[in-house]
Amino acid sequence: MSRADRVRDENARIARSQARIKAEQKARERAGVSDDEYREAKRLAxxxxxxxxxxxxxxxxxxxxxxxxxxxxxxxxxxxxxVSMALNLIPAAKIFSTLGKIVSGIAGD
Incomplete structure (x- = not known):
């Protein structure tokens, strides 16, 4: 393959790539998708x-x-x-024990 053929092929590849990028941009604009949303979607994909x-x-x-x-x-x-952190630090048994004492105290047992 001659140098001229390689240059022509490379230029054609670049033109296709640029056309694809422009088509993607138009599609994103029509869909109302921002560049950031598009980049995030590509990252996730x-x-x-x-x-x-x-x-x-x-x-x-x-x-x-x-x-x-x-x-x-x-x-x-x-x-x-x-509050959630504090509740996670107190063992469940301690909570039920304390609640039991409170109920007993209220009921007058």
Missing amino acids: RMRVIDVVLEVAGDVLKDVIGLTDMEDCFVKGEVGGC
Whole structure:
């Protein structure tokens, strides 16, 4: 293949690529999808199943061990996060024991 043929082929490839990009941009504009939304969709589409599982599992694990509540309480200053964190720190048996004493005290037993 001559140098001229290679240059012609490369120019044709570039032209096809540019045409594809313009077509994608027009389609996004018609659909009302922003560039950021498009990039995020492409990122998600490229993710492997294991990547998605790890991303989701990480959030679930943070919820299970209470890191989300700590972040909500200390970083965001949300009262709900602080209450939830405090409730997670108190063992369930202690809560039921205390509730039992309160009920007994109210009932006068």
